[in-house]
Amino acid sequence: MAVDADVLIDWFDTHGRDLPWREPECSAWGVLVSEIMLQQTPVARVQPIWLEWMARWPVPSALAAETTGEVVRAWGKLGYPRRALRLHAAATVIAAEHGDVVPSDVDTLLALPGIGAYTARAVAAFAYGKRAPVVDTNVRRVVARAVHGVGDAGPASNTRDMADVEALLPAEDAPAAKLSAALMELGALICTARAPRCADCPVYDTCTWQHNGRPEYAGPAKPVQKFAGTDRQVRGLLLDVLRGSEGPVEKARLDIVWHEAGQRDRCLDSLLVDGLLEQTDSGLFALPGEH
DNA sequence: TATCCGTGGCA
DNA sequence: TTGCCAAGGAT
Numbered sequence: 001m002a003v004d005a006d007v008l009i010d011w012f013d014t015h016g017r018d019l020p021w022r023e024p025e026c027s028a029w030g031v032l033v034s035e036i037m038l039q040q041t042p043v044a045r046v047q048p049i050w051l052e053w054m055a056r057w058p059v060p061s062a063l064a065a066e067t068t069g070e071v072v073r074a075w076g077k078l079g080y081p082r083r084a085l086r087l088h089a090a091a092t093v094i095a096a097e098h099g100d101v102v103p104s105d106v107d108t109l110l111a112l113p114g115i116g117a118y119t120a121r122a123v124a125a126f127a128y129g130k131r132a133p134v135v136d137t138n139v140r141r142v143v144a145r146a147v148h149g150v151g152d153a154g155p156a157s158n159t160r161d162m163a164d165v166e167a168l169l170p171a172e173d174a175p176a177a178k179l180s181a182a183l184m185e186l187g188a189l190i191c192t193a194r195a196p197r198c199a200d201c202p203v204y205d206t207c208t209w210q211h212n213g214r215p216e217y218a219g220p221a222k223p224v225q226k227f228a229g230t231d232r233q234v235r236g237l238l239l240d241v242l243r244g245s246e247g248p249v250e251k252a253r254l255d256i257v258w259h260e261a262g263q264r265d266r267c268l269d270s271l272l273v274d275g276l277l278e279q280t281d282s283g284l285f286a287l288p289g290e291h
Numbered sequence: 292t293a294t295c296c297g298t299g300g301c302a
Numbered sequence: 303t304t305g306c307c308a309a310g311g312a313t
């Protein structure tokens with residue numbers, strides 16, 4: 001057995017981080033907000049924003065009552081601000097159709113905006129203690145190494161990845177949910193992408209990658225995402241102007257953040273289409289609802 | 292399935 | 303300094 005559940009759970013109980021969304025009293029809503037914020041964003045940057053959100057919007061209906069502009073502003077610089085819009089939309093559905101209670105059923109969660117295969121199962125497991133294969137980038141890497149004996153995970157294959165993890169989970173809900181958290185934590189703290197801390201690994205003795213002599217990753221090269229000069233950068237610069245302003249701004253304020261007019265206007269239009277910005281009757285630009 | 296969508300820390 | 307990387311989802 002490449003991963004002994006009891007061993008890994010014991011390690012997690014001792015070495016797992018004390019994150020606020022892991023506290024027993026944290027609500028399912030708190031777990032959901034944390035999972036959305038943590039998509040592609042490091043824990044250290046999420047934590048202060050999450051604490052603000054929980055104090056300000058302790059239930060889904062509280063968030064749903066805000067303008068999307070205020071939600072985008074409070075999202076700050078976590079990145080990928082469309083997540084904030086989708087979380088607001090999800091909160092609206094939860095308030096209107098689910099009695100202000102975050103669903104516990106994976107399929108119901110999957111129907112909510114911004115919630116995919118990972119987040120639905122993470123909420124089911126971490127908020128409700130259910131047995132569900134929670135597969136994120138950390139877990140994929142741990143399974144690739146400990147089970148398959150290769151240096152890193154290849155391209156994602158949802159069905160296969162979830163089947164791999166499902167096979168590791170204990171039969172009962174509570175230990176399965178605990179193991180899901182432990183697998184993620186192992187990938188985050190020990191079995192890291194760069195310079196894994198194998199000497200401190202609780203499953204060192206049973207790790208297939210160790211037995212194979214820790215071969216280098218031999219799969220297809222992972223596509224590297226550029227950032228400088230892309231629409232992503234320009235959209236970020238444009239939106240940052242509005243986050244830093246009290247109210248609507250003139251287009252001239254936006255024109256100065258990027259030199260190339262064609263790309264700038266295309267990005268501005270895409271922000272309007274996405275609902276991250278609005279144009280006022282007088283032609284000014286504002287966060288949605290803030291004019 | 293491949294690509295797009297922000298931001299910042301770190302080696 | 304530059305490239306890699308960080309609890310993904312939508313299309």
